[in-house]
Amino acid sequence: MISLQKGLIPKIDQQKPYALVAITKHGVEHARNYIEKFPYADLYYMKKFEHGDEATRHIQLFDGTVRLLLPALFQQYKAIICIISLGAVVRMIAPLLVDKKKDPAVLVVDDKGEYVISVLSGHIGGANALTQEFAETIGAQPVVTTASDVQKTIPVDLFGAKFGWVWDSEEKLTPVSASVVNEEHVAIVQETGEKNWWMHHTPMPENLKLYSSTEEALTAKPHATLLITDRLIEPYEEELLNNGVIFRPKSLVLGMGCNRGTSAEEIEELIDETLLELKLSKKSVKAIATIDLKKDEEGFLQVAAKNNWQFVTYTAEQLNEIPIKNPSETVFNYTGAYGVCEPAALRYANSSEWLLEKKKGTNATISIARIPFDEEVSPKLAT
Known part of the structure; x- marks a missing residue:
């Protein structure tokens, strides 16, 4: 927990370019959802609203007035998104302002999540562009008052953010x-x-x-x-x-299978070496897909959580709906499916072609498919 003391700038652990701050019960609930949709912000809220999962989600708690937290956020973040009333934010940031070339962007979101307001450093600091992007991401109405300064062009540091780029x-x-x-x-x-x-x-x-x-x-x-x-x-x-x-972009799907109990380290090593062989970026992986028999496979769960990837499973019947080149009777006898990693990758990606049909590791297998965005089709998630 962050210790707040008057006259001292608290120590914080910055990992993302933006800070999201909430001080009310409803604001905290919204904020916890916002960072799932907008993964570029570190979340801060008051300890009295603790849920118990803050450490694993890298959510930072503080006890005391948010006014004492803001100086540290001002020093370290490109932008601060406050789920706090506009008047209160203005009063708290006033002593911290230096000039428009140095001040971070400041946004205010109302407690219901209906409006996102550009407050400070709208043009040079990027608050206007961030307001538009963040509002679209959470389904709110952007409020930008410096209309003459808003350029209808690409905000480079937010380009594609709404898609997870x-x-x-x-x-x-x-x-x-x-x-x-x-x-x-x-x-x-x-x-x-x-x-x-x-x-x-x-x-x-x-x-x-x-x-x-x-x-x-x-x-x-x-x-x-x-x-x-x-x-x-x-x-x-x-x-x-x-x-x-x-x-x-989040364009790659990893279809995978493994022996029961395969470690997360072995699974990730296979992923890393395979992506490098194919000259593909790990940052573009969107999901691991496999059979529902592996829905509780700890190695897959750990790797997906560590990399913020989706983890999707399909039934044997769903996998058998996908044509594959080399159906296996052995795999069918164990799982009820004629293949696992190959059809899982194609089914999630809604593709008919692999970038890699299948590669076998010591205890795991991997297949890679690319989502065909030309068709703009949503992934077939398991129901």
């Missing part, structure tokens, strides 16, 4: 953002992931140009690049990252 590195976020808002030539190359990422009703600015491949983008010599892919880039493409950011 993450960036590989934050090193170039600031210069790439500058290229976007300064209307310099920005190349966008998308190889996978959701296509409906443009969030405005107006056309994209002319300085943002779509290219069908990295080769085409390299020839165009842009000032900056947004590369949306689940693969590891080749050396010749690194020139695009001199002022570029790689975004990782």
